[in-house]
Amino acid sequence: MAKDDYDPLAIVMAPPAKETPEERALREQKEVEAKQVSDKIDEAIRLERVALRKQKNILRVLLLGQAESGKSTTLKNFCLKYAYQQWIQERTSWRAVIQLNLIRSFITILDTIQAEINHEPVVDPGGSDDDDDDDETDAVIEPPVATVSATPKVTPTILNEAHQILALRLAPIRQLEGTLKRRLGIMADEVHNAPPEEMRATPFDPPTVPTTAQRRRELMVRCWSDALKSNLSGGRRESDKSRDGTDRVTDVLASCRQDLLAMWRDANIRKVLKKRHITLEESTGFFLDDLERIATNDYEPTDDDVVRARLRTLGVQEHRILFEQGAIPTFSIGHEFGKEWMIYDVGGSRTMRHAWLPYFDNVNAVIFLAPVSCFDERLDEDPSINRLEDSFILWKAVVSTPLLQKATMIVFLNKCDLLKKKIKRGVQVNKHMPSYGERPNEASSVVKYLRDKFKDMLKQFSPEPRIGYLYPTSVTDTKATSATLKSVRDGILREHLKNANFV
Ligand SMILES: Nc1nc2c(ncn2[C@@H]2O[C@H](COP(=O)(O)OP(=O)(O)OP(=O)(O)O)[C@@H](O)[C@H]2O)c(=O)[nH]1
Ligand SMILES: [Mg+2]
Structure with missing residues (x-):
C-alpha cells in the first residue's frame, strides 16, 4: 500500500477478510444495534443540554462575531478573572x-x-x-x-546562501x-x-x-x-x-x-x-x-x-463557569444569585453560522465581537467579502431577530491595539472605507465612528427599543479587559435582576 493511502481507521473498520454470508448478517445486525445505542446516548446528551439551557438560575451568555474576532479570547479572560482555579489546572497544557x-x-x-x-x-x-x-x-x-502581477518581475533577491x-x-x-x-x-x-x-x-x-x-x-x-x-x-x-x-x-x-x-x-x-x-x-x-x-x-x-494562543473554534462550545467566592456582587438579595454562568462560544466562520440558531433560545446576554482593525481585510472563507462589512451584516441580523430581543446587547469593538498599529504603519482608513470621509486618520476617531455606526444600527433594527453597551477593547490585554469584564458582569447581573423583577 502506498504510504499516502494508509488509513488506520479504514483498516480497523474493514470487515474480516473471509466472512461467510451468515457471519456478515450477524455482524451487520450487531452494527445496527450498536448504532441504536449510540443514537440513544447522543439524544440523551442533547436533551440534557436543552434542559440545562432552560434552567432558571443559570445565566446564559452568547459570544458572537465573525472568525478571529476574539470570542474565545474573551472567554479565556472570563475564566482567568472569575474561575482562576480551573484556569491554572489547564494552563500548562x-x-x-x-x-x-x-x-x-x-x-x-x-x-x-x-x-x-x-x-x-x-x-x-x-x-x-x-x-x-x-x-x-x-x-x-x-x-x-x-492581485497577482500578470508578468511577475524577477528581481534579484537580497537573500544569500547563508x-x-x-x-x-x-x-x-x-x-x-x-x-x-x-x-x-x-x-x-x-x-x-x-x-x-x-x-x-x-x-x-x-x-x-x-x-x-x-x-x-x-x-x-x-x-x-x-x-x-x-x-x-x-x-x-x-x-x-x-x-x-x-x-x-x-x-x-x-x-x-x-x-x-x-x-x-x-x-x-x-x-x-x-x-x-x-x-x-x-x-x-x-x-x-x-x-x-x-x-x-x-x-x-x-x-x-x-x-x-490561537485555536479556531468548531461548532459551538459550551463553557460552564462557576464564579469563585467573592467574584459575584451581592446586590441586595444574597450571594448565590448569578453564580453560575453558561458561556457559549461559537465558531465564527460563515461555514459554521448555521449551528448558532439553536443557542438563541433563552439567552441573557450577547457579547458581540467586532474587530475594528479589519476594515482593509477580507474574509478567509470568502475573499470577496470585506471583514468589516461582514461584521455589520452579522450585527444587523443579531439585533433584528426577535429571538434575542430580551438579551442584553454588548459590543466589543475589538483589536483596537491592531488598529493603532495599522494606522501607525500609514494605512489610510478612508481609502478602504470611503464613508469615513475627511475625519482624522487616528484610531480614536475610527473607533468613535464605528461605535456610532453599531449604536445606530441597534437603534434602527431592534424590534423594541433597548440600550446597548459598547466597549473599545483589545482582549489580548488581560489587565484592561479585566476592568471591562467587571463592568460587563455587573451590567448583565443588573439587567437580569431587573427582568426577574428583583429591582
Ligand atoms: N492583537 C490582538 N489580537 C487579538 C485580539 N483579540 C483576539 N486576538 C487574537 O486573534 C486571534 C483570534 O482570536 P480568537 O479569540 O481565537 O477568535 P474567535 O472569534 O474565537 O475565532 P473563531 O474561533 O475562528 O470563531 C487569536 O490569535 C487572538 O490572540 C486583540 O484585541 N488584539
Ligand atoms: Mg474561537
Missing part, C-alpha cells in the same frame, strides 16, 4: 498549542524564503496604500481585491507541526484543498457556495478542553519522547533556539516578509517576539501566553 502557533509562524517564514529564492510572484493582499487611486464611491466599505543554509538547518521543525497536531487531536485542518463548504452570511440566510474556495490552513478543535486533555493523556506516543524521556518537540525547539532567533532577527528576511505582504506581528497566534522565552526546555506558559 496550553504549552503544546503555543509551540504549535510558534512553529507555524516559522513554517510561514520558511515558505516565504523558498518563494523568494524561487522568484515566485508577489501576491498583493489588498492593493497598496501608496497608489493614487482616488476613486470616489458611496459604498461604506470598499471590498479589496487580491539564508538558504539556515533554512535547511531549520527544516526539521516542519515535522514538529504534525506531531503536535496529532497530539492535540486537531481536526483535519487542511481545508485548503477541501471542496467548498456551504456558507451563510447570517444564521438566518440560505446557504451559498463561495466561488473562491482557497482558504488558509487553520488549527481547529471541537473543544479546547478536550484538546488539552488529549495532549496530557492519550495523544502522546513513545516516539514523541527523546531518549532521556523528555518531550521531543520541546527538545528540538530548544536545540534550534539560536538558529530560530537568527532567522527571526535577520534584517533581510524581515525585508522579504514585508515585500511579500506578510505581517506576522498582526497575525493570529503571534509568539515570535517571545521566542527566547518559549524555545527553552523549562518553558511554562504565562497567563498572557494562554490568552493569546
Whole structure:
C-alpha cells in the first residue's frame, strides 16, 4: 500500500477478510444495534443540554462575531478573572498549542524564503496604500481585491546562501507541526484543498457556495478542553519522547533556539516578509517576539501566553463557569444569585453560522465581537467579502431577530491595539472605507465612528427599543479587559435582576 493511502481507521473498520454470508448478517445486525445505542446516548446528551439551557438560575451568555474576532479570547479572560482555579489546572497544557502557533509562524517564514529564492510572484493582499487611486464611491466599505502581477518581475533577491543554509538547518521543525497536531487531536485542518463548504452570511440566510474556495490552513478543535486533555493523556506516543524521556518537540525547539532567533532577527528576511505582504506581528497566534522565552526546555506558559494562543473554534462550545467566592456582587438579595454562568462560544466562520440558531433560545446576554482593525481585510472563507462589512451584516441580523430581543446587547469593538498599529504603519482608513470621509486618520476617531455606526444600527433594527453597551477593547490585554469584564458582569447581573423583577 502506498504510504499516502494508509488509513488506520479504514483498516480497523474493514470487515474480516473471509466472512461467510451468515457471519456478515450477524455482524451487520450487531452494527445496527450498536448504532441504536449510540443514537440513544447522543439524544440523551442533547436533551440534557436543552434542559440545562432552560434552567432558571443559570445565566446564559452568547459570544458572537465573525472568525478571529476574539470570542474565545474573551472567554479565556472570563475564566482567568472569575474561575482562576480551573484556569491554572489547564494552563500548562496550553504549552503544546503555543509551540504549535510558534512553529507555524516559522513554517510561514520558511515558505516565504523558498518563494523568494524561487522568484515566485508577489501576491498583493489588498492593493497598496501608496497608489493614487482616488476613486470616489458611496459604498461604506470598499471590498479589496487580491492581485497577482500578470508578468511577475524577477528581481534579484537580497537573500544569500547563508539564508538558504539556515533554512535547511531549520527544516526539521516542519515535522514538529504534525506531531503536535496529532497530539492535540486537531481536526483535519487542511481545508485548503477541501471542496467548498456551504456558507451563510447570517444564521438566518440560505446557504451559498463561495466561488473562491482557497482558504488558509487553520488549527481547529471541537473543544479546547478536550484538546488539552488529549495532549496530557492519550495523544502522546513513545516516539514523541527523546531518549532521556523528555518531550521531543520541546527538545528540538530548544536545540534550534539560536538558529530560530537568527532567522527571526535577520534584517533581510524581515525585508522579504514585508515585500511579500506578510505581517506576522498582526497575525493570529503571534509568539515570535517571545521566542527566547518559549524555545527553552523549562518553558511554562504565562497567563498572557494562554490568552493569546490561537485555536479556531468548531461548532459551538459550551463553557460552564462557576464564579469563585467573592467574584459575584451581592446586590441586595444574597450571594448565590448569578453564580453560575453558561458561556457559549461559537465558531465564527460563515461555514459554521448555521449551528448558532439553536443557542438563541433563552439567552441573557450577547457579547458581540467586532474587530475594528479589519476594515482593509477580507474574509478567509470568502475573499470577496470585506471583514468589516461582514461584521455589520452579522450585527444587523443579531439585533433584528426577535429571538434575542430580551438579551442584553454588548459590543466589543475589538483589536483596537491592531488598529493603532495599522494606522501607525500609514494605512489610510478612508481609502478602504470611503464613508469615513475627511475625519482624522487616528484610531480614536475610527473607533468613535464605528461605535456610532453599531449604536445606530441597534437603534434602527431592534424590534423594541433597548440600550446597548459598547466597549473599545483589545482582549489580548488581560489587565484592561479585566476592568471591562467587571463592568460587563455587573451590567448583565443588573439587567437580569431587573427582568426577574428583583429591582
Ligand atoms: N492583537 C490582538 N489580537 C487579538 C485580539 N483579540 C483576539 N486576538 C487574537 O486573534 C486571534 C483570534 O482570536 P480568537 O479569540 O481565537 O477568535 P474567535 O472569534 O474565537 O475565532 P473563531 O474561533 O475562528 O470563531 C487569536 O490569535 C487572538 O490572540 C486583540 O484585541 N488584539
Ligand atoms: Mg474561537
